[in-house]
Amino acid sequence: MAIDHDKVKHAVRLIFEAIGEDPDREGLADTPRRIAEMFEEIFSGVGKDPRKELNTFFTERHEELVALRDIPFYSMCEHHLLPFFGRGHIGYLPADGRVVGVSKLARVLEVVARRPQIQERMGEEIADAIVDVLAPRGVIVVLEAEHLCMVMRGVKKPGSQMVTITTRGVFREDPTLREEALRLLLGNHRR
Ligand SMILES: Nc1nc2c(ncn2[C@@H]2O[C@H](COP(=O)(O)OP(=O)(O)OP(=O)(O)O)[C@@H](O)[C@H]2O)c(=O)[nH]1
Numbered sequence: 010m011a012i013d014h015d016k017v018k019h020a021v022r023l024i025f026e027a028i029g030e031d032p033d034r035e036g037l038a039d040t041p042r043r044i045a046e047m048f049e050e051i052f053s054g055v056g057k058d059p060r061k062e063l064n065t066f067f068t069e070r071h072e073e074l075v076a077l078r079d080i081p082f083y084s085m086c087e088h089h090l091l092p093f094f095g096r097g098h099i100g101y102l103p104a105d106g107r108v109v110g111v112s113k114l115a116r117v118l119e120v121v122a123r124r125p126q127i128q129e130r131m132g133e134e135i136a137d138a139i140v141d142v143l144a145p146r147g148v149i150v151v152l153e154a155e156h157l158c159m160v161m162r163g164v165k166k167p168g169s170q171m172v173t174i175t176t177r178g179v180f181r182e183d184p185t186l187r188e189e190a191l192r193l194l195l196g197n198h199r200r
Pocket residue numbers: 086087088126127128129156158159162163164
């Protein structure tokens with residue numbers, strides 16, 4: 010989905026006018042263009058199907074947990090359009106040897122992060138994409154993030170982290186497997 014640069018530029022000019030700024034002063038003159046270009050990057054996941062990122066999968070004899078942890082991400086809170094950012098940890102239990110190129114897990118996260126988002130939905134969308142393509146025995150996604158809308162405004166709580174866990178399949182049903190996966194996913198990351 011391409012960004013409508015002219016529309017963004019017009020909207021940014023309107024915002025400057027609305028806050029009592031002069032959109033034509035030297036420092037702001039190029040800002041609408043820069044913001045349109047920035048949106049191209051940070052909202053590149055709008056209208057994109059994260060499942061497409063998982064197309065390189067192959068068959069390997071491996072039935073136990075595969076995980077990628079500490080994946081840094083930046084997203085934009087859809088309520089305030091301020092960043093929330095942190096780390097994602099993704100694990101799955103392959104079924105019938107279906108495994109994916111491990112970078113693809115980070116690519117899925119990247120697609121869903123680059124949309125106006127909330128953290129819970131990010132986790133759900135990552136888990137659903139993996140379930141749809143790999144049909145694994147289980148998926149677990151942990152996201153930890155600081156939300157700037159809770160830091161620089163509102164309740165003003167710097168350092169607080171929102172943590173979400175999303176599970177599918179056996180990680181929902183079997184507390185032992187879930188515990189083991191969480192231990193591995195969070196590993197030495199936890200102090
Ligand atoms: N559950 C969830 N809430 C979020 C996320 N990002 C932002 N929020 C919250 O969304 C809520 C929006 O609440 P509102 O009461 O409509 O907005 P507000 O008056 O600006 O809220 P305050 O931030 O409490 O000042 C706030 O509580 C935010 O902290 C997220 O990813 N998940």
